[in-house]
Amino acid sequence: QKEVEQDPGPLSVPEGAIVSLNCTYSNSAFQYFMWYRQYSRKGPELLMYTYSSGNKEDGRFTAQVDKSSKYISLFIRDSQPSDSATYLCAMSGVGGSTLGRLYFGRGTQLTVWP
Amino acid sequence: EAGVTQSPTHLIKTRGQQATLRCSPISGHTSVYWYQQALGLGLQFLLWYDEGEERNRGNFPPRFSGRQFPNYSSELNVNALELEDSALYLCASSLLAGVTDTQYFGPGTRLTVL
Numbered sequence A: 001q002k003e004v005e006q007d008p009g010p011l012s013v014p015e016g017a018i019v020s021l022n023c024t025y026s027n028s029a030f031q032y033f034m035w036y037r038q039y040s041r042k043g044p045e046l047l048m049y050t051y052s053s054g055n056k057e058d059g060r061f062t063a064q065v066d067k068s069s070k071y072i073s074l075f076i077r078d079s080q081p082s083d084s085a086t087y088l089c090a091m092s093g094v095g096g097s098t099l100g101r102l103y104f105g106r107g108t109q110l111t112v113w114p
Numbered sequence B: 001e002a003g004v005t006q007s008p009t010h011l012i013k014t015r016g017q018q019a020t021l022r023c024s025p026i027s028g029h030t031s032v033y034w035y036q037q038a039l040g041l042g043l044q045f046l047l048w049y050d051e052g053e054e055r056n057r058g059n060f061p062p063r064f065s066g067r068q069f070p071n072y073s074s075e076l077n078v079n080a081l082e083l084e085d086s087a088l089y090l091c092a093s094s095l096l097a098g099v100t101d102t103q104y105f106g107p108g109t110r111l112t113v114l
Helices: none
Strands: A004-006 A011-014 A019-025 A032-038 A045-051 A054-058 A061-066 A071-076 A085-092 A108-113 B005-007 B010-013 B019-024 B031-038 B042-050 B053-057 B064-068 B074-078 B087-094 B109-113
Touching: A004 A085, A011 A019, A019 A085, A019 A108, A032 A061, A045 A054, A045 A061, A045 A071, A071 A085, A085 B042, B005 B087, B010 B019, B019 B087, B019 B109, B031 B074, B042 B064, B042 B074, B074 B087
Parallel strands: A011 A108, B010 B109
Antiparallel strands: A004 A019, A019 A071, A032 A045, A032 A085, A054 A061, A061 A071, A085 A108, B005 B019, B019 B074, B031 B042, B031 B087, B042 B053, B064 B074, B087 B109
């Protein structure tokens, strides 16, 4: 079993829709949870990060972490065509062999059409 | 402020050859991380360097190696290239050593092995 599972999609929604992206994980040592956005032929760009369980909001983006279920989500409100990209979840632990390394999901390809 | 830069943008090699990829971190960042993004596999952690030392290594064979220079730039070397080494190689940097919530990525080097 891969440590981080993410549905690759593709996901296609109309402009203005609410988008829900999700990842599950198996390593209970993970403490930091991140969402990156990657446009075609570019490097990943950090969108959101959360430490431990809880919610975090930044503009149209909301990140949720449920450590009891080992489940994280990213919600995008009022989606725009410029949100079309691949969204990667990532997570990490705080020590041992996990120190310094991010564990990524495979990414979900999102298209928002006008 | 300039971001993480990588060179070359593209690299074409034949099987058995060696490849050298270069990365310059954001000014002031001392930690450099390398990831491999192969088609359909997501980002896989390769190496982490801080203050010139290798701090952590992912599950890759020894023919993947690197180093960090006194100016904190880094080099990734891949020896005895195999076809499956074809991938996008991403470099990231962070201000604090091993802090995984703030890794900033460069645009990547696309390596093609023929």
